Amino acid sequence: MPTIVPYTYEKKEEKSVYFTSFVKGMKVLIATQKPFAKQAVDGIVEILEGAGHTVVRLEKYTESEQLLAAVADVDALIVRSDKVTAEVMAAAPNLKIVVRAGAGYDNVDCATAKERGIVVMNTPGQNSNAVAELALAMMIFMSRNCFTPGTGCEVKGKTLAIHAYGNVGRLVGLKGKALGMNVIAYDPFVADNAVFENDGVERVESIEELYRRADFLSLHIPATPQTKGSIGYQLVMSMPKGATLVNTARKEVIDEAGLCRALAEREDLKYVSDVAPDCNDDMCQSFGKRVFSTPKKMGAETAEANINAGLAAARQIVDYFATGCTKFQVNR
Numbered sequence: 001m002p003t004i005v006p007y008t009y010e011k012k013e014e015k016s017v018y019f020t021s022f023v024k025g026m027k028v029l030i031a032t033q034k035p036f037a038k039q040a041v042d043g044i045v046e047i048l049e050g051a052g053h054t055v056v057r058l059e060k061y062t063e064s065e066q067l068l069a070a071v072a073d074v075d076a077l078i079v080r081s082d083k084v085t086a087e088v089m090a091a092a093p094n095l096k097i098v099v100r101a102g103a104g105y106d107n108v109d110c111a112t113a114k115e116r117g118i119v120v121m122n123t124p125g126q127n128s129n130a131v132a133e134l135a136l137a138m139m140i141f142m143s144r145n146c147f148t149p150g151t152g153c154e155v156k157g158k159t160l161a162i163h164a165y166g167n168v169g170r171l172v173g174l175k176g177k178a179l180g181m182n183v184i185a186y187d188p189f190v191a192d193n194a195v196f197e198n199d200g201v202e203r204v205e206s207i208e209e210l211y212r213r214a215d216f217l218s219l220h221i222p223a224t225p226q227t228k229g230s231i232g233y234q235l236v237m238s239m240p241k242g243a244t245l246v247n248t249a250r251k252e253v254i255d256e257a258g259l260c261r262a263l264a265e266r267e268d269l270k271y272v273s274d275v276a277p278d279c280n281d282d283m284c285q286s287f288g289k290r291v292f293s294t295p296k297k298m299g300a301e302t303a304e305a306n307i308n309a310g311l312a313a314a315r316q317i318v319d320y321f322a323t324g325c326t327k328f329q330v331n332r
């Protein structure tokens with residue numbers, strides 16, 4: 001079970017197989033098409049320069065060539081949703097570590113990084129609260145007719161089903177309980193039943209049961225080859241009357257054709273998503289207020305999450321170069 005990581009995480013001494021004994025004087029690039037908040041950048045620079053490293057910044061870049069040029073002599077890279085492809089890594093012969101300031105790391109080519117001996121990390125838990133709050137807000141928004149006149153319904157007493165009980169899923173569950181919801185969850189990779197028991201959340205053993213019982217289904221699976229396109233017609237059709245599917249994970253985990261077919265056949269179902277599906281225009285036209293998506297991904301777009309993730313990325317790089325700590329490595 002991934003733990004909810006506090007703002008200042010515990011330093012854990014783990015030696016990476018890639019680790020050699022460099023300590024100071026590394027060149028770290030912050031490459032962000034969508035820049036961090038000023039407070040975050042200032043904090044990142046302070047942490048890295050305080051540890052004896054040099055920081056360079058490439059912000060609001062528009063062409064991939066700009067990134068290719070900027071990585072030419074850097075040892076470490078901090079990114080947000082920026083794509084770190086095989087081409088980027090080939091252009092960065094000194095690159096030793098990439099930290100994705102955020103949870104999902106599907107924008108980094110982890111396999112190529114592994115081949116090249118580049119450590120890839122994310123900063124789990126740093127933006128979870130922001131995403132969890134958005135998920136709950138989306139549920140209430142859909143329950144209240146997208147804040148337009150008409151009789152809505154309350155979330156209290158409804159069954160909130162959490163698909164994947166990681167950092168975000170768990171917080172959604174706990175907040176749902178505070179709203180008086182009946183919370184159930186499915187995550188086959190959480191080994192310890194006590195995680196669910198301690199939270200007062202019912203663990204269900206099958207994905208089918210999860211969807212069959214969900215008045216609100218909150219999706220928190222990562223986008224992986226196994227999960228992409230995995231939520232489609234059958235699962236959505238199995239949801240109870242009036243159910244809402246809430247997606248603050250990734251649009252790629254949805255089989256959009258299957259979802260549209262289910263929404264067309266079942267006029268009681270709703271879909272709300274953080275970032276528009278590819279077929280958003282068609283969906284809005286066909287299903288009106290039964291669907292809503294944010295124009296840009298905004299789950300992690302809070303000042304707090306922005307700063308937390310950036311500072312955590314800087315600290316992880318300092319620790320990596322100082323001690324070889326690879327606690328948050330995702331490409332072992």
Ligand code: NAD
Pocket residue numbers: 001002102103104105124125127128131163164165166167168169186187188189190220221222223226227248249250274297298299300301
């Ligand atoms: P996490 O790594 O803490 O948790 C992911 C959970 O998914 C883990 O508990 C894991 O066991 C479970 N899981 C993996 N594969 C599964 C499967 N096939 N079936 C069921 N469970 C499975 O990640 P998190 O911080 O909770 O974030 C979850 C996802 O949310 C991220 O991968 C990311 O794609 C997305 N996210 C979106 C935003 C946003 O801005 N909307 C922000 C952060 C994260």
